[in-house]
Amino acid sequence: MNEPAIPPSTASASADPDCIFCKIARDEIPAKVAYADEHVFAFHDIHPQAPVHIVLIPRVHIRDVADARREHREELGRLLLAAAAVARDLGIEDSGYRLVINRGPNAGQSVDHLHVHILGGRGMGWPPWPE
Numbered sequence: 001m002n003e004p005a006i007p008p009s010t011a012s013a014s015a016d017p018d019c020i021f022c023k024i025a026r027d028e029i030p031a032k033v034a035y036a037d038e039h040v041f042a043f044h045d046i047h048p049q050a051p052v053h054i055v056l057i058p059r060v061h062i063r064d065v066a067d068a069r070r071e072h073r074e075e076l077g078r079l080l081l082a083a084a085a086v087a088r089d090l091g092i093e094d095s096g097y098r099l100v101i102n103r104g105p106n107a108g109q110s111v112d113h114l115h116v117h118i119l120g121g122r123g124m125g126w127p128p129w130p131e
């Protein structure tokens with residue numbers, strides 16, 4: 001099977017000096033940190049939607065998942081690996097958790113810096129939308 005067609009690089013993924021998640025990752029806005037390394041940063045959501053609700057971001061500013069490009073493949077992989085590790089560290093692996101990436105305002109994206117929500121610590125019904 002061929003690789004999916006990914007548009008060529010654009011400038012739209014580059015830094016936004018006013019991005020609140022970049023500021024959190026640079027320690028310019030306080031947050032309760034759950035995990036940090038050279039590539040990813042994870043913090044507790046300010047308005048938790050579950051007993052455990054973590055926001056996990058790449059340190060590099062990518063606007064959203066649709067803006068990710070081939071050169072971000074390693075960062076995207078690191079996000080998933082870190083998500084599983086953070087969930088394990090926070091003790092929600094066995095009870096189950098959900099990873100969510102909202103893309104665009106119609107899907108609930110309110111901060112234009114790609115992020116993964118880690119939601120757990122309670123029953124996570126499926127499907128998550130009303131029948």
Ligand code: 5GP
Binds near residue numbers: 029
């Ligand atoms: P989105 O709605 O874009 O998918 O998710 C953004 C998330 O970031 C929301 O759940 C929101 O509560 C959280 N958030 C927004 N601003 C801040 C902040 O300044 N600090 C923390 N800890 N979380 C934030």
Ligand code: ZN
Binds near residue numbers: 019021061062112113
């Ligand atoms: Zn940013």
